[in-house]
Amino acid sequence: MKNRQVLKVFNKTIKEIMPSIYLWLFIGAIASALNTLLTIMIPKLLIDAVMKKVTISYLLKMLLVIGVSKYVLLETNKWIVIKQNNQKGILNQRTMKRFAKKITAIDYSYLEDPDILDLKERATFAVQSYGALEVIVNSMIKFLTAVFTLVGISGIIIQFNYLFLLIIFVLSALSLVFSYRIVIETQKSTQLVIPINRKYNYYVGQCLNGSQQNDFRIYNMSDMMVDKIADLNMESMRWFDKLYIKIANILSIQSLLNHLTQFVTFTYGAIRVLSTQFGTKITIGEFTLLVGASQQFSTAFMFAVESYFKFIESLNYLEPFAQFMALPESEEKHGEIVPESFETLEFHNISFSYPKSEKKILNNISFSIHKGEKISIVGLNNAGKSTIVKLICRFYRPDEGEILYNGRNIEEYDYDEYMKILAVVFQDYKLFPFTIRENIVAGRTNVSDEEIWQVLEETNIKAAICELPKGLDTYLDKHIHEDGTDFSGGQRQKLAIARSVVKQGELVILDEPTAALDPLAESEIYEDFHRLVRGRTAIFISHRMSSSVFCDKILLLQDGEIKAFDSHTNLMKQNNLYSELFTTQAKNYQLQII
Numbered sequence: 380m381k382n383r384q385v386l387k388v389f390n391k392t393i394k395e396i397m398p399s400i401y402l403w404l405f406i407g408a409i410a411s412a413l414n415t416l417l418t419i420m421i422p423k424l425l426i427d428a429v430m431k432k433v434t435i436s437y438l439l440k441m442l443l444v445i446g447v448s449k450y451v452l453l454e455t456n457k458w459i460v461i462k463q464n465n466q467k468g469i470l471n472q473r474t475m476k477r478f479a480k481k482i483t484a485i486d487y488s489y490l491e492d493p494d495i496l497d498l499k500e501r502a503t504f505a506v507q508s509y510g511a512l513e514v515i516v517n518s519m520i521k522f523l524t525a526v527f528t529l530v531g532i533s534g535i536i537i538q539f540n541y542l543f544l545l546i547i548f549v550l551s552a553l554s555l556v557f558s559y560r561i562v563i564e565t566q567k568s569t570q571l572v573i574p575i576n577r578k579y580n581y582y583v584g585q586c587l588n589g590s591q592q593n594d595f596r597i598y599n600m601s602d603m604m605v606d607k608i609a610d611l612n613m614e615s616m617r618w619f620d621k622l623y624i625k626i627a628n629i630l631s632i633q634s635l636l637n638h639l640t641q642f643v644t645f646t647y648g649a650i651r652v653l654s655t656q657f658g659t660k661i662t663i664g665e666f667t668l669l670v671g672a673s674q675q676f677s678t679a680f681m682f683a684v685e686s687y688f689k690f691i692e693s694l695n696y697l698e699p700f701a702q703f704m705a706l707p708e709s710e711e712k713h714g715e716i717v718p719e720s721f722e723t724l725e726f727h728n729i730s731f732s733y734p735k736s737e738k739k740i741l742n743n744i745s746f747s748i749h750k751g752e753k754i755s756i757v758g759l760n761n762a763g764k765s766t767i768v769k770l771i772c773r774f775y776r777p778d779e780g781e782i783l784y785n786g787r788n789i790e791e792y793d794y795d796e797y798m799k800i801l802a803v804v805f806q807d808y809k810l811f812p813f814t815i816r817e818n819i820v821a822g823r824t825n826v827s828d829e830e831i832w833q834v835l836e837e838t839n840i841k842a843a844i845c846e847l848p849k850g851l852d853t854y855l856d857k858h859i860h861e862d863g864t865d866f867s868g869g870q871r872q873k874l875a876i877a878r879s880v881v882k883q884g885e886l887v888i889l890d891e892p893t894a895a896l897d898p899l900a901e902s903e904i905y906e907d908f909h910r911l912v913r914g915r916t917a918i919f920i921s922h923r924m925s926s927s928v929f930c931d932k933i934l935l936l937q938d939g940e941i942k943a944f945d946s947h948t949n950l951m952k953q954n955n956l957y958s959e960l961f962t963t964q965a966k967n968y969q970l971q972i973i
């Protein structure tokens with residue numbers, strides 16, 4: 380992405396979340412430049428007045444005017460800086476909010492794509508750790524201030540001699556070439572260190588993760604992890620050491636150039652005071668003005684170019700953020716039709732491979748589910764069962780074929796409206812750090828406590844919640860809420876199932892919903908399954924074959940193809956993977972009973 384496009388995204392983001400910042404930026408720059416110019420002028424005005432032997436009252440009036448002007452400018456500057464800082468704080472908050480919203484809105488497939496995950500990581504670094512938007516605003520303030528100051532100072536110096544202005548300009552420009560090198564070197568090193576830091580943070584995260592401590596202890600991983608972290612730390616330090624040496628060398632050359640500028644200024648000023656060699660003689664007051672202007676010119680010039688490069692550098696940093704923000708959102712792909720009540724869901728010659736993968740996960744599969752049917756999808760690990768769920772959820776698009784809901788391609792439906800049809804418990808379902816009620820209701824309005832308790836009873840988790848002092852209003856994560864609760868895996872799974880039931884989607888999908896349940900709870904869920912989904916259409920995925928007995932039909936998936944789609948009774952009459960899996964599991968259970 381080019382800088383111009385990144386700037387466009389920046390501009391769009393600012394305009395959307397805080398357009399007033401531009402106005403404050405401009406006013407602040409003018410006030411700051413005026414303050415600098417007045418500071419340069421004051422010694423000249425005072426010295427000239429003293430040299431001209433003005434009256435005391437004139438001098439006092441002059442001091443009063445200067446004092447009041449300086450005070451007003453300083454107060455204005457202070458007030459503007461407070462305002463700007465306040466706005467920058469709000470800008471950061473709003474940017475993160477915007478970014479978080481984008482993450483939830485982009486196409487799901489992106490969140491399983493390693494390149495996009497890397498981009499998200501870099502974008503997070505840009506806006507959170509580096510604060511790219513704030514850095515850009517800061518560099519804009521500095522740049523504008525420096526440009527306004529430069530214009531004023533150049534106007535002063537040119538009154539003395541335009542050649543002198545040229546010399547000061549060339550020396551300042553030379554100094555800046557070295558500043559540019561510092562920016563480039565820093566940028567290069569930071570980019571190189573990002574992958575090392577990512578690994579470092581990953582390993583540190585693994586060490587801090589409480590849930591992994593059991594394996595750490597059993598397999599004695601502690602020393603290996605600590606060594607790995609130390610190695611990565613050393614690796615990043617080596618990069619930074621190299622960078623610091625380079626920067627130190629560049630800074631000493633810059634310092635030399637600054638001394639040269641001072642030498643030229645004082646020599647030229649002294650000649651102008653003492654002789655007419657380079658023009659008419661100047662007063663001591665004008666000499667101080669020349670020296671002050673020359674020093675401020677170098678500083679302002681340095682600021683202007685440095686802030687410009689900082690601006691460009693921040694645009695580079697912001698690039699991943701801009702790229703991420705430009706990713707298409709799921710909602711952008713949707714149609715506008717509001718789906719009607721569930722009648723059929725049909726896979727029509729569907730083939731699918733995951734993005735950036737050659738492997739065909741589903742190969743020309745076709746099947747249909749009718750209203751009220753309970754379907755079990757059965758297959759070995761990696762057969763593509765969860766992939767079917769992801770396609771139904773529109774997380775991915777099929778490469779070939781169509782998925783039809785009530786005879787219409789699911790893409791034609793309004794995304795949010797289509798999502799309302801689905802009540803899914805994923806294999807890796809997540810509950811959120813909100814209250815039990817908020818988790819279960821999940822954004823639905825008008826859900827009565829009675830309804831919630833009824834579902835909780837059916838999913839066998841009511842008793843555990845009743846025991847909690849705050850009941851439904853108990854928070855689900857003790858890490859964040861001290862008075863929260865940490866349910867067991869099985870209890871959480873029951874809550875996730877309850878959430879899907881409360882959602883009242885017309886198509887219920889349970890992908891391995893009972894993996895963390897004990898055998899009793901599992902058997903209750905199976906038995907209650909029909910009641911839980913209350914006559915709705917359901918797709919059920921489980922490796923526990925006994926669950927299929929409760930379903931109307933079993934979809935047998937093997938090597939990306941459908942090998943059978945029939946009832947349990949019919950499938951058991953044949954010799955197929957399903958009957959093999961079923962009898963093997965049943966035999967195991969019988970053996971265990973014996």
Ligand SMILES: Nc1ncnc2c1ncn2[C@@H]1O[C@H](COP(=O)(O)OP(=O)(O)OP(=O)(O)O)[C@@H](O)[C@H]1O
Binds near residue numbers: 492758761763764
């Ligand atoms: N995001 C992804 N990118 C690339 N490949 C993927 C992705 N998700 C899944 N796969 C691959 O697709 C194949 C099918 O996975 P899927 O999860 O659909 O199988 P499954 O039948 O549900 O397996 P299991 O019974 O183990 O849950 C697997 O080989 C898996 O590695």
